Amino acid sequence: MRAVKVIERMLITVPIMFGVAVVVFLFMRLTPGDPVDIMMGQGGAVGVGEMERLRSEFHLDEPLHVQLWLFLKDAVRGDLGYSYTQKRPVSELIAQRLPATIELAAGALFFALLLAIPIGIVSAVRQRSLLDQFSMAGAFLGVSMPAFWLGIILILLFSVRLHWLPVQGRLTFGVSLEYVTGFYVLDSILTRNGPALVSSLKHLVLPSVSLGAAVAAIVARVLRSSMVEILRQDYITLARAKGQVEFLVVMKHALRNALIPTVTVVGLQIGTLLGGNMIVETVFSWPGLGRMVVKAIFERDFPLVQGSVMVYAFTFVLANLVVDVLYTYLDPKIEL
Amino acid sequence: MLATKKTLLACVSLITLLALLAACGPTPEPQVVKETVIVAGTPEVVEKEVTKVVTEQVEVEKVVTPTAPPGRDVIIVGLSAAPDTLDPADHRNRQSETVVRNMFDGLVTRDSTSGVHLELAEEINWLDDVTLEVKLREGVLFHDGVEMTADDVVFTFERIILENMIEYPEAHTSPRKGLIAPLESIEKTGDYTVVMHFSAAWPVAMQMLVHQQIVPKHYLEEVGTEGFVAQPIGTGPFKFVSATGLDEIVMERFDDYSGGAPDLEPVGPACVRQAVFKVIPEASTRVAALLAGEVDIIQGVPAELVDTLAQTPGVQVKGAAGTQPKWMEMNVNMAPFDDVLVRQAMNYAVDKELIIEAIYGGRAVALPGTLSPYNNYVNKSLEPYAYDPDQALALLADAGWTDSDGDGTLDKDGQPFSFTIDTLEDFRPLAEAVAGQFRAIGIDAGVRFWEYSVVKPMLQAGERQAYLDDWGDSAFDPVGHFEAKWHGFVEGEPYGRGNFSGYNNERVNELIKLGEITVATDERQALYDEAQQLVYDEAPAVFLVLPEEAEAARADILNWTPASDSRINLHDVCIAP
Numbered sequence: 001m002r003a004v005k006v007i008e009r010m011l012i013t014v015p016i017m018f019g020v021a022v023v024v025f026l027f028m029r030l031t032p033g034d035p036v037d038i039m040m041g042q043g044g045a046v047g048v049g050e051m052e053r054l055r056s057e058f059h060l061d062e063p064l065h066v067q068l069w070l071f072l073k074d075a076v077r078g079d080l081g082y083s084y085t086q087k088r089p090v091s092e093l094i095a096q097r098l099p100a101t102i103e104l105a106a107g108a109l110f111f112a113l114l115l116a117i118p119i120g121i122v123s124a125v126r127q128r129s130l131l132d133q134f135s136m137a138g139a140f141l142g143v144s145m146p147a148f149w150l151g152i153i154l155i156l157l158f159s160v161r162l163h164w165l166p167v168q169g170r171l172t173f174g175v176s177l178e179y180v181t182g183f184y185v186l187d188s189i190l191t192r193n194g195p196a197l198v199s200s201l202k203h204l205v206l207p208s209v210s211l212g213a214a215v216a217a218i219v220a221r222v223l224r225s226s227m228v229e230i231l232r233q234d235y236i237t238l239a240r241a242k243g244q245v246e247f248l249v250v251m252k253h254a255l256r257n258a259l260i261p262t263v264t265v266v267g268l269q270i271g272t273l274l275g276g277n278m279i280v281e282t283v284f285s286w287p288g289l290g291r292m293v294v295k296a297i298f299e300r301d302f303p304l305v306q307g308s309v310m311v312y313a314f315t316f317v318l319a320n321l322v323v324d325v326l327y328t329y330l331d332p333k334i335e336l
Numbered sequence: 337m338l339a340t341k342k343t344l345l346a347c348v349s350l351i352t353l354l355a356l357l358a359a360c361g362p363t364p365e366p367q368v369v370k371e372t373v374i375v376a377g378t379p380e381v382v383e384k385e386v387t388k389v390v391t392e393q394v395e396v397e398k399v400v401t402p403t404a405p406p407g408r409d410v411i412i413v414g415l416s417a418a419p420d421t422l423d424p425a426d427h428r429n430r431q432s433e434t435v436v437r438n439m440f441d442g443l444v445t446r447d448s449t450s451g452v453h454l455e456l457a458e459e460i461n462w463l464d465d466v467t468l469e470v471k472l473r474e475g476v477l478f479h480d481g482v483e484m485t486a487d488d489v490v491f492t493f494e495r496i497i498l499e500n501m502i503e504y505p506e507a508h509t510s511p512r513k514g515l516i517a518p519l520e521s522i523e524k525t526g527d528y529t530v531v532m533h534f535s536a537a538w539p540v541a542m543q544m545l546v547h548q549q550i551v552p553k554h555y556l557e558e559v560g561t562e563g564f565v566a567q568p569i570g571t572g573p574f575k576f577v578s579a580t581g582l583d584e585i586v587m588e589r590f591d592d593y594s595g596g597a598p599d600l601e602p603v604g605p606a607c608v609r610q611a612v613f614k615v616i617p618e619a620s621t622r623v624a625a626l627l628a629g630e631v632d633i634i635q636g637v638p639a640e641l642v643d644t645l646a647q648t649p650g651v652q653v654k655g656a657a658g659t660q661p662k663w664m665e666m667n668v669n670m671a672p673f674d675d676v677l678v679r680q681a682m683n684y685a686v687d688k689e690l691i692i693e694a695i696y697g698g699r700a701v702a703l704p705g706t707l708s709p710y711n712n713y714v715n716k717s718l719e720p721y722a723y724d725p726d727q728a729l730a731l732l733a734d735a736g737w738t739d740s741d742g743d744g745t746l747d748k749d750g751q752p753f754s755f756t757i758d759t760l761e762d763f764r765p766l767a768e769a770v771a772g773q774f775r776a777i778g779i780d781a782g783v784r785f786w787e788y789s790v791v792k793p794m795l796q797a798g799e800r801q802a803y804l805d806d807w808g809d810s811a812f813d814p815v816g817h818f819e820a821k822w823h824g825f826v827e828g829e830p831y832g833r834g835n836f837s838g839y840n841n842e843r844v845n846e847l848i849k850l851g852e853i854t855v856a857t858d859e860r861q862a863l864y865d866e867a868q869q870l871v872y873d874e875a876p877a878v879f880l881v882l883p884e885e886a887e888a889a890r891a892d893i894l895n896w897t898p899a900s901d902s903r904i905n906l907h908d909v910c911i912a913p
Contacts, residue, residue: 031789031790032789032790032792032793033787033788033789033790033792034789034792037792037833038788038789039428039511040428040514040833041428041429041430041808042660042806042807042808042820042834046514046517046816046820046830046833047513047514047517047830048517048828048829048830049828050513050514050517050830051830052828053509054511057508057509082505082506085420085427085429086420086421086582087420087421087423087426087427087502087504087505087508087565088421088505088565089505093581096581097581152620152621152624155620155621155624156624159624159628160624160627160628163628166628166630167621167624167625167628167630168614168616168621168624168625168630169583169584169614169630173410173412173584173586173612173614174410282617282618283618283620283621284621285583285614285615285616285617285618285621285625287580287581287583287584287615291617295417295418298787298789300789
């Protein structure tokens, strides 16, 4: 039954993706800026008729509805066109960079949960204690710190000053790695490559912390509030009255129920982690999708922006579906 | 019991936190390292090599690069942006050229300033104004060992000038066609001789040929463009090894290299074994990567960091003459800038020397009018407008602008002198400094920041008052630059493509067109001298400054000279033993 529902939900993504495609297409075309003029830059000469030729090559001289039709016709066949500037198929460029973005988002999420769950629990259990106040102040700081600022401070401290962690990139030059999936950590494990594993993990730390700090802060606060609420419930009192060990009361009875709102927030934050990584990818020179999209937007590289935004949208829809499925496990009363 | 459990829980959480923090810590395993310590505080910088056992993080005052270098025969360059492609014919992107020119040579090349030198061409002769004969060097090898001949040169240029010659990912014409627009055809006249036919005299040919590199016909015909961009082959000093999405490009020395331009020392194979380009778009990160020893050379050092880096032991900073003059264009068709006296007054109101010192740390020059002082055709009789606020006020008074109501702001017919400088975020310090100087003489100047693509249509429609920006002239010739910037706008043609002042002087337009086809150097100089004088006098812009392009490198990088045209010439670079 659940599988049928999941398939149903997957099918709903098709019209969503269609809508996203049309909206992105129109927004990009309505934004001022001529890709050909930007491509010509400042230097050198431009031949008479050269810009018209390029516009016609990119079909920019066609009416909007014709351009949209050409785009959709190719898109349903899985052809997202080719990048105006890089002259390579968009799908190939995205496939090349998506693993880096997902790996960073996963690293950030891992860091965020690793930090937020213990803090959230302890703050709720030890409500109004010094630890609680300290943690919540830390959470407030985490939400308020812009990722680029935090990133640069971390680089200055841990890379330039202490030399503990690398400044940029995904792998130290000279460390070889056989690419299997494009996820460096996973590839290192799959190919049993110790040095690559160490190097890729070290490279992942600072970007993950910068990207995950705000998420950690939000999750910790949400978890704390729901835990505080649940610890006041009768069934918790009952569990304690029955002589249940406090650790189990908190972890088994309270945490599981407190996780429902937390999972919702985490699900939504996945969007932030994927969409908000442009800045962190730039600061840490992380070769992911975000950096490429920003460049493509400034260059008005329409096919590349369209393709990338569709991938973002699809990932976001998928993350929400995963969250919904998780609900059914956390609370059997909830149905898809 | 309950309290104990809570404490236990808190402890578990704390331990988790501490473990996380500790994970970021060093692993104090004893290891023997060799490092270069630069002793500061002595009159000279002394370098010595030490071998010691490291058991903990060693605190050495002002040692900048204590981490082990990646290998002393490997040089890593931090680029500010990624190249678009490694196909020399399929981009319109300066950064691509920066990388590509280390793997491919051209018929001619440029030194670190504006001089053009023969590279793959042994001899170049103009048979007449529109026919160029090129004799090629013999024995030049591509990276696969095949000799370069006239067939490759013909193929290279036909691939650029003929329609739809690049078949991947869809058939299209080279975006570099416009850079050699007058080239109509090219023919092979011998195994090592080609003749190029131009549609008209093209005085800037040598400067523009620098930007086209020779590709192997046999290889491209065999593997196609798709195969070629995946594994490019040229005749340059380095051969391609690998590229990770063009964010990291690894090359290794080509031992059979022809040596490059014979009259540019050093000649012969490259010094370093491997050369790597790494893309690090954020300037602070690039600087941090240099300080942490992860890269050897970085491009695009921000002006505000130049002085700090130059004083950092273990780091050297060098500047190359810039190629992007900066100015504030004024809309000559809109009040108050429709009055030439006002525009001249604006030029006198700006203290360029102060700006050069305060914003660029002295690493910039004031513009003597429209062209960079390093341009081959700059009018040498022109001096930058002097800073003279009294003269500015006198000119403004002549134009009718005085502070009649004593409120500190100039006014005319009851209207205050108020305007907005539109600009891009990149120019924030300069725009704000200039606005401040206008305010100092009673002009209410504000600054507004835009994205270029958004503001450009408004500028070309003449809807804005003033725009502060730059425009490149990396060919060191007025062609390309004058057409775009100071020629009146012509729809559908390249003329006035970047003209945001609305300036349109018939005589200047005529001079620009003559300059395009006049071959004799002194005649050309006279044409451009007149054009520059006219634009200078009519002042459609406040001519500001030309900052240096700063690059930085580790102190042990030898023979490294930043180039004005953004080429990073890794062929010459060595690493101190």
